[in-house]
Amino acid sequence: MPSQIEQLLAEAAINCDPEEPRTPSIAPSLTFSEDSEDQDELQQPEPPKRRRASTRLIVQSPADIQRITGESTQQLINRCCGGGCCMNVQKKKEGLDYEHVTLPDNDAFRSLSLSVDDSLPTILTNVTELPEQTAFLIPIRHTSNPPSPPDSGISFGSSADSDIATDSAVAPEKNMLNLSLEDLDTSIQPPSFVQPHPPYNVFPARIHNTRELTRPGAEKRTYHFDLDVTDYPEETGTDFKVGGAIGVSAPNGPAAVEELLDLLMVPRFLRDKPVLLRTTRGRWPTVWGDDQARELVTTRRDLLTWCSDIQSYPPTKPLLRVLAEHAYDPNEQKLLMFLCSGEGQGAFCDFRTGPHITISQLLHAFPSAKPPLDLLLSVLQPLMPRFYSLSNDPHESYEIRDGKQHRLIEIAVTVHETSDWRNGSRTGVGSGFFERQSIKYTEMRKAGVKMPQLYTPMFKGLMANPLAKQFVSDGPMLLIGAGVGVAPFRGFVQRRLKNANCANKVWVLQGCRDALVDELYSGEWGVHEDEVKRVIQSRRGEGRYVQEEVVHQADLVWYIINSVDGRVFVCGSSKGMGEGVEEALIKVAMKKGNLEHDEAQKFWQLKKDVGQYIAETW
Structure with a gap:
């Protein structure tokens, strides 16, 4: 086996780019140096560094591990010293009876890569209890006239008592007759009870324009949107701000919702028919409403489209328990119960931490499981809003159209x-x-429609987030971002460059893979763009990451963070970029401030506490 590993490493080395000498930064507008004794010393050139190789995935399944190491996953687990629940995977205990189970034979089940075989314990212990049903779908009956109370030849009470009895008998029927759907187009916005921004409802903002920012060949696709918020309801004391973020109540895809309704065998004539939703407790189907019982009129399609997440969360034992309870195939039921038991804890952990799994994939994998929709809704996670930073200065973005001034956010x-x-x-x-x-x-x-009527269900989300709160109109500012993390900085620069006194007080370090295909907003930052922005590419040229450029610009970083009203902003993914930039800033403090590592960490924490170092990562 060592020969196979050496062969794979040799192949990976062949794919690496040859060693290239590094050259110093050639961006004089972004290199700031204070007068110090260090400048009199001869600067020694840095020794050339070997470019790091691109990561190559060589293991993606247990079969790949066995092919490379010659050991099965069970053998590897036996040598693991972690002491976790994975020790029990595929390990049969003595004294237990096992029975043969026929595993489902379909692509969806095989894609789950469950760590189980066709022999499961006959008796299962510590099985998860069937979860409480908190949501109930009650049909709304429409009758022409409410039924009359039953006749009685003998009256045992006064006429007033009989009137009260009659009213109480008719009241429920009258209430059911008065139930109806609200007059709202739920194809472009969620039902009003979702309301993630009380007391305001979700606003359908018309898409004024959209385009793809990346070019063919980019590893990730990024889109730009101009949203028309001219008619957004007025809110006291709250306005769109530079660096702020809007909330978007994005729906599940129509095709995914339709497929799920098909798998649950919900008749088509019922999918859009009004139904009474009665919940016993909890916030669902609202977003951040009070924990209480509710009665709402809605449709089954709207609940799956706007209220429940059907693809973003790993499966839970309550969900699997519901599927097991309503699976008519005994083999599928046994397997699902095994995953909910103590004996199947190891397999469940591997299952939960594996690839992302959708609800429809589970139903395809276990085709006999047909739980009622309201019981399934009781165990699904709520569909939460997504937040997106503004990429422009919202106070200056207007357009005159149809004789009216329209306000846009980007x-x-x-x-x-x-x-x-x-x-x-x-x-x-x-x-x-x-x-x-x-x-x-x-x-x-392209089809000739001048003003497409397409909408984004949005609301004013985080206008008091760190990026918006710590933005100031004066003082030096360093903006460090990678990928779509640079989007909010575009609004910062647009606002700053309007002030002539601030033209030389803002700098941007923008990280990307290849500026030819995935540099965002090239040429759209305003005047003096070449002087304030430097693009760092990780896949072309020197192959430098943005955190490496932070260390290279140590003089500039140290000057800004120690200036009056100086601020350093970091925005982007917390994994890789965010962690790397934080460590780079610590190195800058150690180098320029002669601090130890712990002291440098404390230095940046103090700067964060006073609002001079702002990191917005996800």
């Missing part, structure tokens, strides 16, 4: 993709919604 959205058992990959709820809207808009414009 956002950028990067499409998040994950593996899918059927199509290879699928998009996230929020980014997938935006990509579908952008594609529809482009197709409608």
Whole structure:
């Protein structure tokens, strides 16, 4: 086996780029140096560094591990010293009886990669209890006339008592007759009871324009949107701010909702029919409402479209327990119960921490499981809003159209993709919604539609987030971002460059893979762009990451953070970029301030506490 590993490493080394000498930064407008004794010393050139190789995935399944190491996953687990629940995977205990179980034979089940075989314990212990049903769907009966109370030849009470009895008998029927759907187009916005921004409802903002910012060949696709918020309801003391973020109540995809209704065998004539939803407790189907019982009129399609997340969360034992309770195939039921038991804890942990799994994939994998929709809704996670930073100065973005001044806000959205058992990959709820809207808009414009009527269900989200709160109109500012994390900085620069006194007080370090295909907003930052912005590419040229450029610009960083009203902003992914920039800033403090590592950490924490160092990562 060592020979196979050496062969794989040799192949990976062949794919690496050859060693290239590094050259110093050639951005004089971004290099600031204070007069100090250190400048009199001869600067020694840095020794050339070998470019890091691109990561190559060589293991993706237990079969790959066995092919490379010659050991099965069970053998590897036996040598593991972690002491976790994975020690029990595929390990049969002595004294237990086992029975043969026929595993489902379909692609969806095989894609789950469950760590189970066809022999399961006959008796299962510590099985998860069937979860409480908190949501009930009650049909609304429409009758022409309420039924009359039954006749009685003998009266045992006064006429007043009989009137009260009659009213109490008729009241429930009258209430049911008065129930109806609200007059709201739920194809463009959620029902009003969702209301993530009380007391204001979700506002359907018309898409004024949209375009793709990245070019063919980019590893990730990013789209730009101009949203018309001219008619957004007035809110006391709250306005769109530079650096703020809007909330978007993105729906589940129509195709995914339709497929789920098909799998649950919900008749088509019932899917859009009004139904009374009665909940016993909890916040659902609202977003941040009070924990209380509710009665609402809605439809089954609206609940799955706007209120429950059907793809973003790993499966839970209560969900599997519901599927097991309503699976008519004994083999599937036994397997699902095994995953909910103490004996199947190891397999469940592997299952939960594996690839993302959608509800429809589970129902395809266990085709005999047909739980009632209201019971399934009781165990699904709520569909939460997504937040997107403004990429412009919202106070200055207007357009005159149809004789009226329209106010616009701008956002950028990067499409998040994950593996899918059927199509290879699928998009996230929020980014997938935006990509579908952008594609529809482009197709409608090509078809000759001048003003496509497409909308984004949004609300004023975080106008008091750190980026918005700590933005000041004066003082030096360093903006560090990678990928779509640079989007809010565009609004910062637009606001700053309007003031002549601030033209030389803002600097941007923008990280990307390849500026030719995925540099965002190139040429759209305003005047003096070449002087205030430096693009760092990780896949072209020197192959430098943005955190490495932070260390290279140590003089500039140290000058800004120690200036009056100086601020350092960091925005982007917390994994890799965010952690790397934080460590780079610590190195700068150690180098320029002669601090130890712990002291440098404390230095930046103090700067964060006083609002001079702001990190907005996700």
